[in-house]
Amino acid sequence: MVLNKIFDLLSLTQTSVGRYVFIVLLSLLSAVIFLLIFKKTSNQKKIKYHKNKIFGYVLQIPLYKDRFGVLFSSIGQILKHNALYVLHTLASLIFIIIPLIFIMVQINNRCGYAPLAQGQDFLIQVTLNDTADQATLEGVSCELSPGIVLETPALRVEDEKQVFWRARVVDGSPENTSSIRIQLEGHSPVIEKYLATAYNQQRFSPEKKQPSFWNRIFYNAEGYLPADTPVTEISTEYARAGYPFLFWQVDAIILFFILTLIFGFALKGVFRVNL
Template identity: 30%
Template structure:
């Protein structure tokens, strides 16, 4: 799974490479355009276009029939029934491509989240490092240490243990820009977590490092997973949230992404000769 995640992530690194120093809106427009084109291509290849066109034409005909004979109860009821059954047939034609599109769309959303959802730390900012132990371990009975491996990180508090959550927290301060690392150690074993400060804001930021489980790797592919022998379930760092700013109106990135992708999808459906 990590090999796939690494290669897929490099693909997005290549796309974003040209926009790292630009406004997030530039890259948002580009990835939304590419998404719209990808979804249209998938829809065209996997859908019954002829069946969709016939179903839509029948629905229009029955709606027209309903308007023309609205004073005739029998014809109106029959038209409504035909509209319902034709709608179900239309949905059956669109269900297959929609289900197929979910897979690449989820993979794309996961990659975009690590680029649009967070901001890199700035010098002087604080961050919370959270370690979750595996279910059979108690924080109060487990020796765990956080050790900076870079000069740009200072640990300001000892580990605070929350037994009910199997959680240990530290507060750290960022003292310099760059890609820094720290180690979480327990029983002679350790995991190394990276943290990014300053620099280009659209690079991949990894707020959490997880184990080697399939779903963990699927949803958190930004860093190589931890070995299964480690006593840690996850290591998290609280990056600042990013909001897309449109003339003073701040929104979550996924709102902008879906809106622009839909605009491009509808705008280009004629070019791709897709009916839906």
């Protein structure tokens, strides 16, 4: 995917610090892009007009707090101008949502998950298409790279067309490139999915799926499964990664939103944007 290669250029190191810096840089860049989009696609004069009206009527409330007619009129005007303000911003938000989705996917692919730790147990799930029969399900086998071991035999669920294994990381050295290799009896080649056991991969995701419109948008971190195989998905378990913000550990997507809002409000005067 072209976007993956573009965002690869913004990635620094594959450490936790490098991922944090990536989120900060992308938040700053996103804030600038969203401000420019908002400025170009919104009626700035109308937004400023309605904001001033709201502010004026809010100031009017304590001045006429004993005159209920004026008080209720002010509240009504605040609601009216607030609705008109929101209406003028909605069109711009629609234009912002499209790039926002692609940016969020990239952040999730690169910073959303923590690699598997040494000694950690995890689940491997293989899903076949609806046409797969019991023989095809029985012919699914799993091989893991050195440093990862299977702890249970395959659990095959015919009704769901799924096969499960439990595995464990016994050697999570950064120099190891770990993977899951799925073989179907009578089919070739072997289907492979990357398995993150260290911060040595720019992009990784719990799921690897066959290409489709939605999968190309949301599940593109590691490429796609071959379209001519009965296997529609290989998935595993990763914990969500946490990043420090003030006194909390927050999710990568939440950190991105917080920083983008902070940068947006800090830079709105520079770009002369009414929000």
